[in-house]
Amino acid sequence: MDHIGHVGIIGGAGWLGTAIARALLGSGIVTGHQLTCSYRSRKPDNAVECIWTADNRRLVEQSDVIILSVRPGDWEEIEINAAGKLVISVMAGVTVESIARRTGSSRVARALPNAAAEIGYSYTPFFVASSQPRDGDVVSAIFRGCGVVDAVNSEEHIDYFTAMSGSGAAFPALLASAMMNDAIKHGVPSEIARRAAQQVIVGAGRLQEWNGASPCETVRSFVEYNGTTAAGIITMRENGFDTVIEAGLEAAFQKARALSDT
């Protein structure tokens, strides 16, 4: 898309803020002169090449689009007036209502990337609460630089996706860690167990991307093959695999909702 103006990232020194800043610069959507990042105490070593400030009000003054990327617990300390500007939050749980009330902006969006934003492989659903039609295009363009995006039409779905895809980047690692520990219990040297588990999730992700099948189709075709993999899948399911996943997603969803301020 063409020019989106000057972008400011509050919390630009953090994990996600840095990933978004790198994606913005990498996709060419802004130059270093059109991007301001703020830090709380100290400009980070290896800082992204852009304008840096500790003054969030100054950042807001010089930005057309403001991205809020501080931890939910630090949100209450941010005092800015962003009236008339597009404010995009990536914070878990913090509501559109809270953002609009505390920034004075009626152009608010919530986007929920995940840890893979760092390598351009995030999945980022976003919800836009703005009467300006172009704002959705701006949010979409920003987060396409971090991976795949989808607009959703319910704010509640952002809280749900905070659990499912926002936290989800960690869950395949949880599966791989259980597999690695099982291999070690079977006497496999830990370094080999680590490499095997690592390559299983990397290979599975690449395979899924390459063949484009839905995960449900992938599981079904392994079950239909009726070999060792099918035996593993069926027994995992009989032992509550899907129920455990649902319970974990529900707990993360409830945690996201609990982060919403009152």
Ligand SMILES: NC(=O)C1=CN([C@@H]2O[C@H](COP(=O)(O)OP(=O)(O)OC[C@H]3O[C@@H](n4cnc5c(N)ncnc54)[C@H](O)[C@@H]3O)[C@@H](O)[C@H]2O)C=CC1
């Ligand atoms: N890390 C992840 O995978 C994801 C994180 N999120 C959300 O993104 C937000 C940021 O998360 P992370 O980057 O992981 O946390 P982080 O702790 O790495 O980064 C937050 C940064 O904000 C800075 N900060 C705090 N108060 C500030 C202030 N007043 N002015 C300027 N900077 C300030 C901190 O010093 C820190 O550098 C959180 O709200 C989180 O819920 C959402 C999706 C995924």
Ligand SMILES: O=C(O)[C@@H]1CCC=N1
């Ligand atoms: O774990 C967290 O709280 C953050 C928000 C969503 C994903 N990571």
